[in-house]
Amino acid sequence: MLITIINPKNNSPLNIVDGKLTDNEGNTFPVINGIPRIADIENYTDNFGVQWNKFDTTQLDRERDGLTHSNKRLFAESGWCADDLTSKNILEVGSGAGRFSKVVLECTKANLYSVDYSDAVSANYKNNGQIAPERFHLFQASIYELPFPDNSFDKVFCFGVLQHTPDFQLSIKALVDKAKPGSEIVVDFYAIKGWWTKIHAKYILRPITKKLSHKSLMTIIQKNINWMMWLFDVLQLSGFGVLTRFIPIADMRLFPKNLTITERKEWAFLDTFDMFSPEYDNPQRIIDVVKMFEKYGADVNYYGIIEYDEGSGAVVRAIKKN
Ligand SMILES: C[S@@+](CC[C@H](N)C(=O)[O-])C[C@H]1O[C@@H](n2cnc3c(N)ncnc32)[C@H](O)[C@@H]1O
Numbered sequence: 001m002l003i004t005i006i007n008p009k010n011n012s013p014l015n016i017v018d019g020k021l022t023d024n025e026g027n028t029f030p031v032i033n034g035i036p037r038i039a040d041i042e043n044y045t046d047n048f049g050v051q052w053n054k055f056d057t058t059q060l061d062r063e064r065d066g067l068t069h070s071n072k073r074l075f076a077e078s079g080w081c082a083d084d085l086t087s088k089n090i091l092e093v094g095s096g097a098g099r100f101s102k103v104v105l106e107c108t109k110a111n112l113y114s115v116d117y118s119d120a121v122s123a124n125y126k127n128n129g130q131i132a133p134e135r136f137h138l139f140q141a142s143i144y145e146l147p148f149p150d151n152s153f154d155k156v157f158c159f160g161v162l163q164h165t166p167d168f169q170l171s172i173k174a175l176v177d178k179a180k181p182g183s184e185i186v187v188d189f190y191a192i193k194g195w196w197t198k199i200h201a202k203y204i205l206r207p208i209t210k211k212l213s214h215k216s217l218m219t220i221i222q223k224n225i226n227w228m229m230w231l232f233d234v235l236q237l238s239g240f241g242v243l244t245r246f247i248p249i250a251d252m253r254l255f256p257k258n259l260t261i262t263e264r265k266e267w268a269f270l271d272t273f274d275m276f277s278p279e280y281d282n283p284q285r286i287i288d289v290v291k292m293f294e295k296y297g298a299d300v301n302y303y304g305i306i307e308y309d310e311g312s313g314a315v316v317r318a319i320k321k322n
Pocket of ligand 1: 045048049052059093094095096097098099100115116117118120141142143144159160161164165274
């Protein structure tokens with residue numbers, strides 16, 4: 001059954017009138033590039049809009065080249081089986097350029113409702129809009145103002161997003177609210193592993209880098225990426241990998257191993273911009289995230305670090321109470 005689309009400010013159903021989504025009180029939301037925008041077009045996630053439209057295909061799986069990183073991460077972290085998802089309504093929050101949307105649309109027969117607060121939705125639509133249009137419903141919307149009634153979804157997932165929201169707890173609450181009672185919510189996020197987590201070039205430099213214009217930050221990364229990649233590899237190969245945390249570049253050990261040299265550089269550029277540009281970067285202790293789910297009415301059925309392919313993620317899975 002289709003999910004009703006609502007104005008999150010008054011819960012009134014939205015219908016298309018003259019090309020705009022319109023509620024019973026006459027409030028309207030534009031449809032731009034084929035995507036309803038139930039949010040301020042410009043907001044604190046603009047860096048992600050820039051990033052995902054520039055690197056729109058960089059992290060997409062390409063089966064023919066043996067790149068199946070997103071597929072492995074989605075199914076390993078969620079523990080879901082593709083066949084069980086047929087006709088289920090799945091909510092994805094913070095879809096970026098759509099690496100996981102693509103996996104859901106291609107590998108399952110689920111109906112996918114996907115949102116991102118930034119114009120990354122344009123990249124997602126470009127990448128995935130034609131795969132299964134009848135099963136794909138994409139919106140620009142915030143986790144705090146989702147255009148769906150509470151208790152709607154059979155599955156909810158949110159990967160790589162929560163640390164970039166201003167209030168981690170309220171973000172968890174928003175996800176739990178949208179799940180049906182008895183349904184599962186799965187999240188992954190940056191974890192605080194110990195006192196050393198924030199002793200890292202990222203957290204030392206972010207107060208400055210997040211204030212730079214996107215263009216200036218891109219230029220700085222462009223000018224420095226080659227020596228940073230070289231130094232990272234030298235330290236790693238010579239047994240001083242622990243020191244790579246002081247190089248202001250993304251952790252390249254987490255990239256798929258079968259990237260070409262050009263692809264590896266593109267991933268390094270993308271992930272370095274991704275670590276220095278966001279307004280918010282709030283890693284959490286896994287146990288604190290468990291408590292947040294319990295506070296907002298969900299029983300945690302798994303928490304910990306899940307390994308997949310070359311990567312790993314801090315994951316919490318929870319079932320909303322009946
Ligand atoms: C690091 S990206 C991850 C994207 C995608 N999940 C992936 O792993 O490729 C984080 C995404 O979260 C989105 N985001 C941040 N705050 C959000 C909010 N309040 N509501 C919805 N999406 C948000 C950003 O726009 C961005 O696309």
